[in-house]
Amino acid sequence: MMEEVPTSVLSDHPCHLGEGPTYDVTTNTAWWFDIREGKLFEADLGNGAIRVHALGRMASALGRIDAERQLIVAEDGLYVRTLADGAMTLFCPLEADNPATRSNDGRVHQSGTFWIGTMGRRAERGAGAIYALHRGKISTLFSGISIPNSICFSPDGATGYFADTARAMLYAVPLNPDTGLPRGEPEILLRHTGVGGLDGSVCDADGQIWNACWGASRVDVYSPQGERLRSLPVPAKQASCPAFVGTDLSRLLVTSAWQDMDAEARAADLQAGCTFLLQASARGRAEPDVTLA
DSSP states (O other), rough: OOOOOOEEEEEOOOOBEEEEEEEEEEEEEEEEEEETTTEEEEETTTTOEEEEOOSSEEEEEEOOOSSEEEEEEETTEEEEEEEOOOOOEEEEETTTTOOTEEEEEEEEEESSSSEEEEETTOOOOOOOEEEEEEETTTEEEEEESSEEEEEEEEETSOOOEEEEEGTTEEEEEEEEETTEEESSSSEEEEOOOOSEEEEEEOOOOOOOOEEETTTTTTTEEOOOOOEEEEEEEEOOOOEEEEEETTTTOEEEEEEEOTOOOOOOHHHHHHTTTTTTEEEESSSOOOOOOOOOO
C-alpha cells in the first residue's frame, strides 16, 4: 500500500539520467548529477536557487572533502573539484583504459572511505565492479557486477549494502566500522520481485534502507532484515536515487530520469527527469567527508 506524503518539485529540469544526490549540511546545499549529459546540479535549499555546472564528462557521485573542495566520481577517474571556480583536477584514474564502462552509484562511509561503482555503458552483464577509495588508494571490493546500485551504510558503520540491479538482489556486507572495508562476504538481504528494480539507496538514522524503485514510481523502505516497511509514491516512473536533505534531515530528495523513454512514454510521464522533495517522516544522517590521505 502506498503511503501518500507531501511532495514538491525541487527542480523541473528534466534530467536524462538524474543520479547521485547528496547533501552538505554545513551549507544547506543539495547536489546531484545528470550522468548522461555531464551536468552537476547545485540547489541552495535556503532560497531555492539552482545552478547547473557543465562538467565536460559523465559523472555520477561526489563526496565533500572540505569547505572548499569536492571529490567527483566521473567516467574516467576521480577529480578534485574546487567550489570557488569549478576547476577539476584529476586525483586518480578509474577504469580510464576501458571505454566500455562508466561510473555509477557511490557513497562515503563514516570512516571517510568512498565506495564507488562502475558499469558497462550499455549495462553489459558483469562488466562493472565496486571499488573503495581508502586513504587515497583504490582497491577492488567486488567484481562481475552488472549495475551497481544502493551503496549505503548502517548508522554504526558496521554494515554496508549494495545491489546489482540486473540480478534484482540487495546484499549486506559486514564491515570494519573504522575503515569502511569488508571483513566478510556479501550475503543476500533481499530479492526484489514485481514491478521495477532496485536503484539507489540511503540509510536513515534508525538503520532503515530507503530505496528508489526504478520503473515503479516509488521509494521503498526496508528494515535491516530486508522487510519492506513503507512505500512512498514518486511523481515520475523512473525514480533513481534518494538522499536526506534539509537542516533537520527530514526531507527526502529523489532524482529521476527519462532515459530509454520514447516520445509516447515521455508524454505519459510528464515529470520524468525532475527532482523531487518528499516529506519523509524520518530522520536522516549527515553525509561524512571523504578522506584523501
